[in-house]
Amino acid sequence: MDKKMWKDTFTVDFKLLAISSPIPDFQMAWNINQYTNFTLKRVKDHFIELKKDQFLNTSCFQFKTDHVSIKLLKNKLNDSEAKQVFLIPEMKNIDYFLLIQDDTEELQILNVKSTLSKIKNVILVQVLDADRLKSVVNLMT
Template identity: 25%
Template sequence: MKTLYLDVEHEYNFDLYGMVSPCKEYKLAWALNRLLDIHLIKKQDIYYDLTGKNQLVIANYLYSSEFSTVRLFRNRALGFNTLKKPFLLPDMKEYDYILQVTGALQQLYPQELIKKLQRISLIQYVKQFDPLTLKFKENLLL
């Protein structure tokens, strides 16, 4: 019998930024709201069921308008976790937060957005990433 395989290609048409910040996610969301004139809202945490009884719980903030979408994720899992890699994106484990930008806000030049983000005193470091280079990029598809 002939075996058929389903080959699915996803589009990663968003800009991705890693941010180092020691603050709580709600404080960072508030600062981003003021800086970018958006309204990030706390959404239900994202649950990834992994092998065994392990579960990865990620904090999730969302701003969505007719023209753009901005998501703020906490990279490290919430609560007590026994996983070896308790990160949304283990290839970016040095970064505390992930900012995903789609739509009109992408029209800002990445360097211009990085300069804006660096104005927030809560953010120590920002770097843009190409989602296609990440091993666990599927975790960003919601």
């Protein structure tokens, strides 16, 4: 199915934070766990098909309860041909995305943003409007 058609068939039901930081993914997840009450754990890689016969998989850390799901996804990846590939190509300056689905709507995105900004070596934390991202379907699993 064409990505444009697929994008038109769903609504974004998560809040999105963009994070710039040079630290490795496992260390970012650990730091987020230290600064928040989340318990991000490594789960099966996030896997998408970019084009026919071109696939991308990135590490995924997840915290899940009955009403809340939080995922940390790495944006920048190196493929086998030694070039950089991006989960969200229009956001090349971003290293990670934090997807927050909260059915209770008690989790305040600005509080999470403020907390993550305190992590050492985090350069930027920004709230994004996922509906405005051209490649938002790449975040869906």
